[in-house]
Amino acid sequence: MAKLYVIGIGPGGKEHMTLKAIDTIKKCDAIVGYTYYIELIKDFIENKEIIKTGMKGEIQRCNMAIEKVKEGLNTCIISTGDAGLYGMAGPILELAEDIEVEVVPGITAAFSAASELGAPIMHDFCTISLSDLLTPWEVIEKRIETAAQGDFVISIYNPKSKGRVKHIEKAVEIISKYKSKDTPVGIVKHSGRKGNERVITTLENIDFDIIDMMTVVIIGNSQSSIKDGCIVTPRGYKI
Structure with missing residues (x-):
């Protein structure tokens, strides 16, 4: 069964990402995120389906990520810093039903x-x-x-x-x-x-x-x- 990962990518540099965050991004089929944040992880997302939106598109991104999981794709939605602090973990858990969600922590600003x-x-x-x-x-x-x-x-x-x-x-x-x-x-x-x-x-x-x-x-x-x-x-x- 496909799974949704909510990943904190830290402040933005590869050197500040956790090994778990990098490994999880690499194993996912679809990556969802704010356009600028997607650029920060471009080294890890070749040959993956990329879904991105501009500012103020948070709920749209959450719904897109949930739909991708329901389509059978292991999917991650990314936040800078830690996804549980002003990030995507909260709205994902509020919106998600009948799918498995895992939150992967990151270094906060x-x-x-x-x-x-x-x-x-x-x-x-x-x-x-x-x-x-x-x-x-x-x-x-x-x-x-x-x-x-x-x-x-x-x-x-x-x-x-x-x-x-x-x-x-x-x-x-x-x-x-x-x-x-x-x-x-x-x-x-x-x-x-x-x-x-x-x-x-x-x-x-x-x-x-x-x-x-x-x-x-x-x-x-x-x-x-x-x-x-x-x-x-x-x-x-x-x-």
């Missing part, structure tokens, strides 16, 4: 960016997406405020787009009510991909102009510090 910054999420942290396409901005604001009050390290996804220029500034304004102006902040663009850039700064000195949709912003907690060009959040070991 937060973890990839953190590795480039040092060790900023060594302690309790949360991820918050600033995209309000599917979540009301009022709910996002409440989550930002609660996370800042709780002194979590905060990893911010989707910080800015052409239609959401000021959301990141508003998020930082909320966070600044509870965190020191000297709190370390890491800004990573194109983590794990060509064109990778990283900036380490502080909460009061963020350059919002360098932030875009391909950026992850990691804001430390009250114990985080900058050491030798890295952000370090102590776990609490006696050193």
Whole structure:
């Protein structure tokens, strides 16, 4: 019986994909994904049926993948990062009926960016997406405020787009009510991909102009510090 695999391909480079993700893609008959993400795995998908759509075609892609499985093809649908975090695992499991589904994990953008910054999420942290396409901005604001009050390290996804220029500034304004102006902040663009850039700064000195949709912003907690060009959040070991 054919099976549907929901695969996280990591931040985008082959070197950041798990062996299981690569092996699973290779053994599938059909590959479904966002056009740009398909390009990231082109080395593994020769002689396979490729189904791709543009932005905002998530549910369409899910339904296409499910149909391919029902046609008898082992099929994978891909997400960057981990498919279970802002990816395709959720909608697939909501939509799929009478087919077998397996989720294959991947390295999230937060973890990839953190590795480039040092060790900023060594302690309790949360991820918050600033995209309000599917979540009301009022709910996002409440989550930002609660996370800042709780002194979590905060990893911010989707910080800015052409239609959401000021959301990141508003998020930082909320966070600044509870965190020191000297709190370390890491800004990573194109983590794990060509064109990778990283900036380490502080909460009061963020350059919002360098932030875009391909950026992850990691804001430390009250114990985080900058050491030798890295952000370090102590776990609490006696050193």
